[in-house]
Amino acid sequence: MRKQALFPLLILFAILFCFPLYSQQQKKYIIADITVEGAVFADPLTIISISGLNKGESISYPFDQKLQKAIKNLWNRKQFSDVQIIADKISGELIFLVIKVKEFPRIAEIVIKNNKAISKEDLMKVINKNRGDIISPYEVYQIQQRIKRKYKDEGRPFARVETELVQSETPNYYRLDIIIDEGVKYKVNSITFFGNKYFDNDDLKGAFEETKTK
Structure with missing residues (x-):
């Protein structure tokens, strides 16, 4: 006590x-x-x-x-x-x-490798960075995620994106390398509905305007 x-x-x-x-x-x-x-x-x-x-x-x-x-x-x-x-x-x-x-370093150059399904011009719009812009590790991560989403929207959800900042000859300027593995584009083989009592299958398929069977 x-x-x-x-x-x-x-x-x-x-x-x-x-x-x-x-x-x-x-x-x-x-x-x-x-x-x-x-x-x-x-x-x-x-x-x-x-x-x-x-x-x-x-x-x-x-x-x-x-x-x-x-x-x-x-x-x-x-x-x-x-x-x-x-x-x-x-x-x-x-x-x-x-x-x-x-x-934070600045961008000396942006190099995109192995992109075939999406043009460099379209990817640059997604990246939204130019030479001389400030680039932080978090922004590099955001760029990586935006490119993945772009490929997913294009039917390639398994695309992989790697990024690397490489020191250039100019002090505190780095080259941003973006290496892409586009993966396989998925295709919808068929669309099947279960339990539909009030609509025909063709009417329901019409609701999938952007999803077509191959």
């Missing part, structure tokens, strides 16, 4: 002990300067503007809602695979911030 009574007191003591340490670590600073590292295509001044951080404003470090919001603002651009905001230097009440970003 005594151990059970002491346990809540120990938790309370730990909270009270840690709170002053947390308060000491959290200090207010004035932003003296903001720089950007890692930008390849994005303009550093634009990155700073999007972040919402400004020289001369007060922030707590290392945790502040303004810093979290700045990171979120940059994430929402869907242009970066990594965003960090750190202190490069602290001098008295002044803090010098660095926004570190890693940009």
